[in-house]
Amino acid sequence: MDFLEIEGGKKLKGAVQISGAKNAALPLLTCTLLSKTPVHIGNVPNVADVKTLLQLLENLGAKQNFDNNQALVDTSGVNSTCANYDIVRKMRASILTLGPLLTRFGHCEVSLPGGCAIGQRPIDLHLKALEMMGADIDIRQGYVIASAPKGLKGANIVFDKITVTGSENIIMAAALAHGTTTISNAAKEPEVVQLCEALNKSGVEIKGIGSAEIEIQGSGGKLLDIADFSVIPDRIEAGTYLCAGAITNSEITVTNVIPEHLKALISKLISMGFEVLKTENSITIKPSSKILPADIETLEYPGFPTDMQAQFMALCTQADGTSLIDERLFENRFMHVSELLRMGANIKLTSHTATIYAPTKLTGADVMATDLRASSALVLAALAAEGTTRIHRIYHLDRGYENLEGKLSNLGAKIKRLSE
Ligand code: EPZ
Numbered sequence: 001m002d003f004l005e006i007e008g009g010k011k012l013k014g015a016v017q018i019s020g021a022k023n024a025a026l027p028l029l030t031c032t033l034l035s036k037t038p039v040h041i042g043n044v045p046n047v048a049d050v051k052t053l054l055q056l057l058e059n060l061g062a063k064q065n066f067d068n069n070q071a072l073v074d075t076s077g078v079n080s081t082c083a084n085y086d087i088v089r090k091m092r093a094s095i096l097t098l099g100p101l102l103t104r105f106g107h108c109e110v111s112l113p114g115g116c117a118i119g120q121r122p123i124d125l126h127l128k129a130l131e132m133m134g135a136d137i138d139i140r141q142g143y144v145i146a147s148a149p150k151g152l153k154g155a156n157i158v159f160d161k162i163t164v165t166g167s168e169n170i171i172m173a174a175a176l177a178h179g180t181t182t183i184s185n186a187a188k189e190p191e192v193v194q195l196c197e198a199l200n201k202s203g204v205e206i207k208g209i210g211s212a213e214i215e216i217q218g219s220g221g222k223l224l225d226i227a228d229f230s231v232i233p234d235r236i237e238a239g240t241y242l243c244a245g246a247i248t249n250s251e252i253t254v255t256n257v258i259p260e261h262l263k264a265l266i267s268k269l270i271s272m273g274f275e276v277l278k279t280e281n282s283i284t285i286k287p288s289s290k291i292l293p294a295d296i297e298t299l300e301y302p303g304f305p306t307d308m309q310a311q312f313m314a315l316c317t318q319a320d321g322t323s324l325i326d327e328r329l330f331e332n333r334f335m336h337v338s339e340l341l342r343m344g345a346n347i348k349l350t351s352h353t354a355t356i357y358a359p360t361k362l363t364g365a366d367v368m369a370t371d372l373r374a375s376s377a378l379v380l381a382a383l384a385a386e387g388t389t390r391i392h393r394i395y396h397l398d399r400g401y402e403n404l405e406g407k408l409s410n411l412g413a414k415i416k417r418l419s420e
Helices: 022-034 048-059 092-105 124-132 164-175 190-201 235-247 259-271 306-316 335-342 372-384 404-410
Strands: 002-007 013-017 039-042 063-067 070-074 107-111 136-140 143-147 156-158 180-184 213-217 251-255 275-278 282-286 295-297 323-326 346-349 353-357 366-368 388-392 414-419
Touching: 002 372, 013 404, 022 039, 022 048, 022 070, 022 092, 022 164, 022 190, 048 063, 048 070, 048 092, 092 107, 092 124, 092 143, 092 164, 124 136, 124 156, 124 164, 164 180, 164 190, 164 213, 235 251, 235 259, 235 282, 235 306, 235 372, 259 275, 259 282, 306 323, 306 335, 306 353, 306 372, 335 346, 335 366, 335 372, 372 388, 372 404, 404 414
Parallel strands: 013 251, 156 180, 295 323, 366 388
Antiparallel strands: 002 388, 002 414, 039 070, 063 070, 107 143, 136 143, 180 213, 251 282, 275 282, 323 353, 346 353
């Protein structure tokens, strides 16, 4: 199994090109199930989750080719509607096949994703919405058995909670449904916006894109001719590298980004004393003489992203004072805390609030990755720690960060990928 070995205390400098967004690529890949023609998607990040989803589409009978960040997917030959457990358990976002398979074929069996390190992560809102669109939903032996033999019909959906993949599943289901679907309390993340824009460009009339109220005119079962498009940059990867600059007190630039997507994050860095410069497609962070403590509450977009909570917690261990982080979206997204404590951090937890007493001197240690973003927090801590850190189980990192050690090495970090 691979692990990362990082020699801390090095200054970083230079620029890093950000890859396409994993959380945009995944729904864009499953929406190819709505297309009668092959779909070409550019700027697809070469990460494990993308490769897992492409494998799932191939298992369903699709043809796919993925090379040099370009994906070509042809789902005309799909001859199975069963997304089975051995793939779904590797990547819960496989649940994004539920809406497209059901609306296209009128039936599908998708394994329940099960929980994950950061929380129980139910899909009740996805299922309730599909039932409102006329689907019969049954849960049997760990599978969602869904059927809508006459196709799905438009409905007025109101989500009790804002759900990113729930919104995406229903947007895709509604694209081929009979009639109009409205979604109230829809997610507004840039990744949801890109899915709507791609479908809109492919002839699906969608109103309210980017707002909490979306209206989708279904095609009445007719497959789409989905246009080619390119995945938006990964705002979370970009934020992670900005934190790498911040925690090592270095000046670095992230390129191929959309600064608008990182507004909450940039504002937090500025409030912590950093200078942040933006151009149309790049962001530069400049060192701060003193890192000020932060008070963070994670919220749905455009609020502070939960996917950046762990990374900022690592940064807060170097602040000059006590920081507070309130995790409002997931019930167990503090798995990185115990590992940070082993490196010398001083953090106290209540149910969903972490208090970070700082500054604390971090020292290198053997630590274990537990989930995707927790792992990136450990990388950041290792960059600032004195001595050597070895991060184990980095398959979690490989799910969502393309060539992390290469990109960090190019910035001057002393990092190696080794096998144990
Ligand atoms: C998406 O997960 C992202 N994944 C997550 O990123 C991200 O952390 C999350 O949105 C929040 O921004 C992808 O886009 C592939 P939710 P998702 O449904 O859609 C509750 C990463 O690191 N809920 O928006 O699964 C749920 O328990 C990953 O890249 C229900 O109760 O998250 C949570 O408390 C981690 N019932 C809240 O809503 C449901 O049916 C938000 O979950 C659905 C969700």
